[in-house]
Amino acid sequence: DIQLTQSPSSLSASVGDRVTITCRASQRISRHLNWYQHKLGRAPKLLIYEASNLQSGVASRFSGSGSGTDFTLTITNLQPEDFATYYCQQNYNTPPWTFGQGTKVEIK
């Protein structure tokens, strides 16, 4: 199974900051990597698919990059509604579909 390791596990940031979350795969997965946002009590939301494609309706301050084993989610100009937990997920070698352990973005 492909393991995904996110870093950091949590971070504190202020409104207006630029935030970067990384996801490392245990083997090469081309660009088959997606990013999700999850707020407590809400449905998880797809942000980025295939490493760098912005899902329809998602704010342009979210962006993704990477290929192979190393991927990045960047949030520029962090907004109050962006405080949440973010997960990466691989689509390359399934089943199983696997997720990273999550990165919690908290208010500083």
Added chain:
Amino acid sequence: EVQLVESGGGLAQPGGSLRLSCAASGFTFSSYEMTWIRQAPGKGLEWVSYISASGTTIFHADSVKGRFTISRDNARNSLFLQMNSLRAEDTATYYCARYHVLTGFDSWGRGTLVAVSS
């Protein structure tokens, strides 16, 4: 607008059973692959089960294989998860999610809580 609404969660005893349902609307349900994904308290997301659009291909995570069964009724726009031989470690919020090979899990419900305890 795509809507997925889960139901059927609740309290079950170890060894007991529950059947989760997911009502889909706003899209052509019979054209989409569907999945169940769960989140245990304080833990991350874990894929549980997958079913193809026609229902002919099914996969389950090793952690639930032989105990859980995914199914669908395309005429009723509904997805199901039959959960047998429940264990404490199955305690989680269970989400129904639409799947596409390019976009991943592109729509999710708000989840239904399953608690397994004596």
